[in-house]
Amino acid sequence: MRKGLLLILIVMLAVVTAACGSSDDSSDGNNSNKDKSSASSKWSSLKEKGKIVVGTSGTLFPASYHPEDSDQLTGYDVEVMKEAASRLDLDVEFKEYGVDGLLAAMKSGRIDAVINDMEVTKDRQKEFAFSTPYKYSYSTMIVRQSDLSGIHSLEDLDGKVHGGGATTVFSKIAEHFGAKTKTYGNVTNDVYLRDVENGRTDFIINDYYLQTLALKAMPDIKVQLHPDLKFHQTESAIVMPKDADTLKQKIDATIKEMRDDGTLTKISKKFFGGKDASKKPEEDIREIKGLDL
Incomplete structure (x- = not known):
């Protein structure tokens, strides 16, 4: 039996590819054909x-x-x-x-x-x-229900602990604002959510649609979407x-x-619960400046 509830998206570090040559030279023409x-x-x-x-x-x-x-x-x-x-x-x-x-x-x-x-x-x-x-979306974050994990703006992430993959865009965002990332293997979503609930981590940044449905799937865990923070519009x-x-x-x-x-x-x-993720969102989404993603 397997459960398909996990909040991980990945970013791999890219290397720069070699530039193509000019077609003026005969050898470059051969390269063009190749x-x-x-x-x-x-x-x-x-x-x-x-x-x-x-x-x-x-x-x-x-x-x-x-x-x-x-x-x-x-x-x-x-x-x-x-x-x-x-x-x-x-x-x-x-x-x-x-x-x-x-x-x-x-x-x-x-x-x-x-x-x-x-x-x-x-x-x-x-x-x-x-x-x-x-698919078009944006990022939100899951926090504790009791106190929103002490987070009222992205600037409040400084010193907090983020739960996520080591190479994700979301971890880059968290670390940009001073948070540390606790990494996981290929684990199911309840592990992430319960770590926020019990204080092992403070928040999880991820896709709005994925987080909304994950929370609906596990309503017994005392976490929620942050009511005010919407940022980093995305395309998949x-x-x-x-x-x-x-x-x-x-x-x-x-x-x-x-x-x-x-x-x-x-x-x-x-x-996505009747929502159309194939269209760009109309919400006011904060752009994160100073972070080249």
């Missing part, structure tokens, strides 16, 4: 196999998880990927990794793409290709190898088609 071949080879390989292998955590409710008493993988991200693959005439095979291992698995060639509520960031874009976003997308240009074009066109015909909205409302 680049074009590389850009299409990934897609050609997938079409030949008839299958795309996609990495996900399987523990991120409600994006990628196993319902209680079931081994069936589902969630907003999973169903979006299934539909996109179907429209591309591909079977989809999901492989599950801890969130800190997803991008490494793709770099090593064990998987073809990643979908796990993965935020588009400048650092990641240096090393990976991202599809057009299929499918991650692919940097040189998979043709695959990216195919997936981009498919995501647009799914948005235009209402499929993204339909899937979102199923998993």
